[in-house]
Amino acid sequence: MPPIEQAAPAPGQAQAPSPAAADSPRQTGPCVMVIFGATGDLTARKLMPALYNLAKSNLLSREFAIVGVGRNDYTTDQFREVISQKLQSFATSALDNDLRDWLLRRIYYVGGMFDDPAMYTRLATALTEADKTHNTHGNYFFYLATSPVFFGDITDRLGAAELVCEKDGHWRRIIYEKPFGSDLESAKALNRQVRKVLTENQIFRIDHYLGKETVQNILVFRFGNGIFEPIWNRRYIDHIQIMVTETVGVEQRGGYFDMAGTLRDMVPNHLLQLLSLTTMEPPISFSSDAVHDEQSKILHAIQPLGGEDVLHNAVRGQYGEGTISGEHAPGYRAEQGVPADSRTETFVALKLMIDNWRWAGVPFYIRTGKRLAARHTEIAIQFKRAPLVLFRDTPVSDLKPNELIMNIAPDEGISLTFGAKVPGAQMRVGSVQMDFNYTDYFGSSPSTGYEVLLYDAVMGDQTLFQRADMVEAGWSVVSPILDVWKALPPRMFPNYASGSWGPKEADEIITRDDRAWRRIKG
Ligand code: BG6
Numbered sequence: 001m002p003p004i005e006q007a008a009p010a011p012g013q014a015q016a017p018s019p020a021a022a023d024s025p026r027q028t029g030p031c032v033m034v035i036f037g038a039t040g041d042l043t044a045r046k047l048m049p050a051l052y053n054l055a056k057s058n059l060l061s062r063e064f065a066i067v068g069v070g071r072n073d074y075t076t077d078q079f080r081e082v083i084s085q086k087l088q089s090f091a092t093s094a095l096d097n098d099l100r101d102w103l104l105r106r107i108y109y110v111g112g113m114f115d116d117p118a119m120y121t122r123l124a125t126a127l128t129e130a131d132k133t134h135n136t137h138g139n140y141f142f143y144l145a146t147s148p149v150f151f152g153d154i155t156d157r158l159g160a161a162e163l164v165c166e167k168d169g170h171w172r173r174i175i176y177e178k179p180f181g182s183d184l185e186s187a188k189a190l191n192r193q194v195r196k197v198l199t200e201n202q203i204f205r206i207d208h209y210l211g212k213e214t215v216q217n218i219l220v221f222r223f224g225n226g227i228f229e230p231i232w233n234r235r236y237i238d239h240i241q242i243m244v245t246e247t248v249g250v251e252q253r254g255g256y257f258d259m260a261g262t263l264r265d266m267v268p269n270h271l272l273q274l275l276s277l278t279t280m281e282p283p284i285s286f287s288s289d290a291v292h293d294e295q296s297k298i299l300h301a302i303q304p305l306g307g308e309d310v311l312h313n314a315v316r317g318q319y320g321e322g323t324i325s326g327e328h329a330p331g332y333r334a335e336q337g338v339p340a341d342s343r344t345e346t347f348v349a350l351k352l353m354i355d356n357w358r359w360a361g362v363p364f365y366i367r368t369g370k371r372l373a374a375r376h377t378e379i380a381i382q383f384k385r386a387p388l389v390l391f392r393d394t395p396v397s398d399l400k401p402n403e404l405i406m407n408i409a410p411d412e413g414i415s416l417t418f419g420a421k422v423p424g425a426q427m428r429v430g431s432v433q434m435d436f437n438y439t440d441y442f443g444s445s446p447s448t449g450y451e452v453l454l455y456d457a458v459m460g461d462q463t464l465f466q467r468a469d470m471v472e473a474g475w476s477v478v479s480p481i482l483d484v485w486k487a488l489p490p491r492m493f494p495n496y497a498s499g500s501w502g503p504k505e506a507d508e509i510i511t512r513d514d515r516a517w518r519r520i521k522g
Contacts, residue, residue, distance in 0.1 A: 028054075028458040030063030030136045031171075032127060036114065036154055037145035038068025038079070041252070042177065044086035046208075047145065050450035052091055052103055059455055063137070065106040065130040069123060072111060079109035092446035106134055114150050120161035127163070138170035141204075141457055145177050147256070152193040159197035166202070175204040175457055178269050179260065180466070183482055184475040191468045204457050205471055209270040210464040211449035213438065214408045218277040218379070219291075221406070221414065229282070231383070233358045238401060241365045241380040241518055242274050244408075245372040247324050249498070250346070254337025261344040263316070263481060266368045268474030269466075272299060274408075275352075275366070276470075278379055279359060288463040292470060299473035303353045310484040315505045317347030318490070319371040322498030329371055329498035343489050346370045347496060349506035351513075352477070365510050367517065371498040376520045377408035391427050400431040403518075413437040 033051070035043055054060040068079055084104055087095060110126050112119030131138060142158060144151055155174060158164045164172040174194070181187025194203060209215050222228060231237070244266060250257040257265065276295040283290040305313055320331040333340050347369030354364065383402040391399075403417045415435040422428040438444070456464055466474075495503040501517070510517055 025059060025455070027059055028061045028064070028455060029139065030061050030134070031139035031141060031458055032065045032067060032130050032134070032136045033454075033458075034067045034069060034123070034127070034140060034142045035145055036069045036142065036150070037147075038109070039070035039072045039074070039082070040145055042145040043068070044083075045090050046448045046450045047143065047454070048083055048087055048103075049090050049092055050448045050454055052087060052095075052100065053093075053447055053451050054455060055099055055103055056096070057451075059451075063135045065108065065134040065136055066103075067108045067110060067123065067126050067130060069110050069112070069114075069119070071113060074109050074111055076107070076109045080104045080107050083107060092448060106130075114146065114154050115157070117157065117160075120157050120163070124161055124163060138168065139172070140164075140170075141173040141175060143175045143177075143457075148177070148179055148182070151176055151180070152190055155194045155197050164198060164202065171202075171460065173202045173204055173457060173460070174198060175206055175453075175465075177206055178208075179264060180205050180471050181475060182260070182264060184472060184479040187471050187475045191472065195468070200468060201460070201462065203468070204462060205466040205468075206453060207269045207273055207466055208449055208453065209273050211451070211453045212408060214406065214412045215274065215277065216452075216464070217414075218274075218406060219286075222278075223282050234360055234362045236383055237362055238382045238384045239363045239365065239513075239515060240278065240382070241367070242271060242278075242378075243366070243380075243518070243520075244270060244274075244368040244377045245374060245501075245520070246368075246370050247372060247375045247499075249319070249329065249332065249371050250335050250338065252336065254335045257346075258338050258342055258344045261316075262346050262348045262369060263478055263485075267348060267350070267366070268471075268478045271366050271368060272302075272474045272477065274379055275302075275364060278381075278406075279354060279364075281358070286463070288461060288465075289467075291463050292467045296467065296469045296473055298354065298356070299470060299477065301354050301356045301359075302473075302477050303355050304476065304480050305350075305352075306480060307484055310481050313351040313509060314481050314484075315347075315349040315503060315509055316345035316485060316490060317369060317496045317503035317506065318342070318344065318493040319346050319369075319496055319498045320494030322371070322500065324371065324373075324499040331494050331498070332371075333494065343493055345485075345490070345493075347372070347502045347506070349502065349509050350481075351509050363513060363515075365515075365517070367502065367506060369496075369502050373499055373501050374520050375410055378518075378520075379406040379408070380404075380518050381406075382515075391429050399429055405518075411437065412439070 035047060087100060108126050108130055110123050112122060127140060130136060144154055166172050181190050276298045280294040280298045283294045318332050322329055332338060332346050333342050350366045352364045352366065381404040385399060385401045389399060399419060405415045407413050413436045415433050417431050417433045419429040420432045422430040453464060
C-alpha cells in the first residue's frame with residue numbers, strides 16, 4: 001500500500017494530487033507479469049484496464065512486459081488484437097492511442113494446457129525472450145486468473161520448471177485469485193501445497209475488496225483520527241451491520257457459482273475483510289505483518305457457530321423470478337449453467353459475535369445476496385442511545401440512535417446521523433445527517449480497483465493481500481455453517497423473489513433482538 005500521507009484539498013477545490021505529482025508513489029521496478037487465464041473475463045475487464053491506468057499514471061516501469069497464458073490457440077499478434085478490442089470496451093477512461101500501443105507492444109502469448117509440461121518449456125522460452133527485449137531483470141510475477149482447481153498444479157509445475165525460484169538477485173511471485181480453497185481443509189491443503197514451492201513472501205492471495213479506496217479508508221478513518229477510536233467499542237456501539245447486496249444474478253458464471261454459493265463466494269473473503277478492518281485493534285505499524293497480525297487475531301476471535309447456532313443465526317436463500325428496475329428477472333434455477341433443482345444459496349444473512357474485550361456482547365449482522373432490490377455495500381455502526389432523554393415532547397422511541405455509515409458502493413463516503421432540534425416553539429428532536437462524499441471532496445478518477453493491488457504486488461508489499469493464517473481463519477468461521485447446511489439441505493428454495501430484500505427469515509435474525517436491518521432505497 002503506498003504510504004499514508006497527509007493531503008487536504010478543500011471541498012470542490014483542488015483535486016486529489018495527480019499520480020504523477022512529485023509526492024506520488026514511485027514507479028515500479030522492471031518485471032514481467034504472466035497471466036494464466038489470459039483469455040478470460042478478469043483479464044479483459046480488470047487486469048488490462050488496470051495496467052493501462054498504471055501506465056497512464058506513470059507508475060509502471062518502462063521495463064515491463066506481459067505474457068498471457070491461455071488454452072486458446074492464439075498467436076501473439078492475434079492476442080494483441082483481442083486485448084486491443086477489449087481495452088476499447090473496458091478501459092475506465094478514453095484511450096490514448098500511443099499509450100495503448102505502448103502496452104500492446106509488450107504483450108506476448110503462450111497457448112497450451114495448464115497441465116502440459118511442454119507449455120511450461122514454451123513459457124520459459126517466452127520469458128527469456130521478454131527479459132532480453134524489455135530488460136526486465138528476471139523479475140516475474142504470475143497472476144493465476146484461472147479456476148481455483150488449477151492453483152495447486154500450476155504452482156507445482158512452475159516450481160518444477162524452475163520459474164519461481166529466486167536467485168541472482170531477482171524476485172518471483174504468484175498472485176492467487178479468490179477463492180483460495182473451498183473450505184477449511186482444502187484451504188489448509190492448498191496452503192501446504194504452495195508453501196512447498198514458495199515462501200510466504202512470494203505468495204499474494206488477492207481479495208479485490210482491498211483494492212477499493214473506501215475499504216482502505218476504513219483504516220485511515222479509524223487510525224488517522226483521534227476522535228473515533230475512544231468510542232469504537234462495546235461501551236458506545238450497540239451493533240454493526242455489514243451489507244453487500246447486488247442486483248445482478250450469476251451472469252455467465254452459473255457453473256462456478258453453483259459449486260460455490262454465496263457463503264463461500266462472499267463471506268470468508270469480502271465480508272470478513274470488511275469486518276476485520278472495522279473491528280481489529282490498532283496495529284503497531286502499517287507494515288504488512290503488523291496489519292495482518294491484528295486482522296488475524298480478530299478473525300480468530302469470531303465465535304464459531306456450532307450446530308444449533310447455525311439454525312438460529314445463519315439464514316440462506318435462493319432467488320426466484322421477480323422484477324428488478326421494472327424488468328423481469330429469471331429465477332436462479334433458470335440461469336445458464338445452473339441445474340433446475342439446484343440447492344445452492346444466493347443469499348446469506350448471519351449474526352456473528354466477537355469474543356474479545358472490545359466487542360463482547362456487540363452483535364454483527366451480515367447480509368449479502370444476489371438479485372436483491374438495490375446494489376449497495378456499506379458498514380453501518382449503530383451507537384447506543386443517549387442514556388437519559390430530556391426532551392419531553394419527543395417520545396423516547398422517536399430518538400434515533402447515532403449511526404455512522406461507511407458507504408463502499410455505489411456511493412463512496414461516510415455519513416453520520418445525529419439528533420438536532422426541529423425548529424419551532426416545542427423542544428423536539430429530529431434526525432439529521434452529515435455527509436462526506438469522496439467525489440465531492442477528491443474528485444473521481446475512474447479505476448478498476450486492481451491498480452493498487454497490481455502495483456503492490458510488483459513492489460512486494462503484501463499489506464492488501466491475505467496471509468495464510470487469515471485465509472484459514474476466514475474459512476474456520478464459515479466451515480461449520482457449510483457442514484450444517486450440507487447435512488440439512490434447504491427445502492423451501494427458491495425462497496425470495498428477485499428484486500426483494502431476501503427471505504423473511506433474514507429479518508427474524510435481527511428483529512428477534514429488537515433491531516432492524518437498515519432500510520436502503522430500492
Ligand atoms: C466477487 C464474487 O468476488 O465479488 C462475485 O465472486 C461478486 O459473485 C463480486 O459479484 C462483487 O464484487 P463488487 O466489487 O462488485 O462488490
